[in-house]
Amino acid sequence: MSTATASLAFSLNDTVAGEPLTPSNVDLPTLRLFLEEVEKLVKGDEPGASLTNSKVRLESGSVRVVITAGCMLMSNVGDDMARLERSGDLDLIQPRRAQIIETWQKRAQRQPSLSYTIKDLSNPMANPLKVESSSPYQHRAENSWITVEKYLAGRVVDLGGKHEPNVHLVLEDSGKNIHVSATEKQLAAEEENQLYREVTLRVQAEQHLKTRELRNVRLLEFLHRTDEVDKQALESLWKNGREAWKDVSSATAWVEALRNV
Secondary structure (H helix, E strand, O other), rough: OOOOOEEEEEEEEEOOOEEEEEOOOHHHHHHHHHHHHHHHHHHOOOOOOOOOOOOEEEOOOOOOEEEEEEHHHHHHHHHHHHHHHHHHHHHHHHHHHHHHHHHHHHHHOOOOEEEEEEEOOOOOOOOOOOOOOOOEEEEEEHHEEEEEEEEEEEEEEEEEEEOOOOOEEEEOOOOOOOEEOOOHHHHHHHOOOOOOOEEEEEEEEEEOOOOOOOEEEEEEEEEEOOOOHHHHHHHHHHHHHHOOOOOOOOHHHHHHHOOOO
């Protein structure tokens, strides 16, 4: 039984010694890197995506790689590229694909002669996606993150780390796991081992204005909880209370008297 296929063309445009880049003058490392990045972009974040049965051909007109593979996967790629071409928003496409587009855009910004083009050959009406030094692609949601200072209450389930010290906290209100970066000095300053204890942390983080999600959470200080009661302070409160109520024989009668006033 035959499987429906679709095709996409990926072009790498550049110059070599003043001449346009072509399959006949491209060097192996450049071609290998381009093919690896194209493969990552096509697979994206699709579970189980495979190009084992794909067909590939290399064409002139810069270095142009045409990939023919399963219609479902290639249509998914084409839809993402069309969405990005219309919106310029990298947050609207799969993260791994966005990562490759970002890499190409930054590379083109460092080397303006370099550019990339993606064309959906199965959809003649679709505009090609061009990635060059002046491309406007960006993570629009980045503008929604603000720096905040918060208090996080929860249970410490992991603590420390050789290369990137952190506090692994299970939040008291939601049960969500969160990693709070710290310094060795901050953790070493704790006189008691806080592992598996209920704590409150004062942290600095970035918070999304819409989703309220936190990222880049950094420890400022531990605010220790205690179950111990200051007995002297409590005794003082009891003493003051007894003094204030010494002439009241019945609290109930006292309240009823107030109601009738």
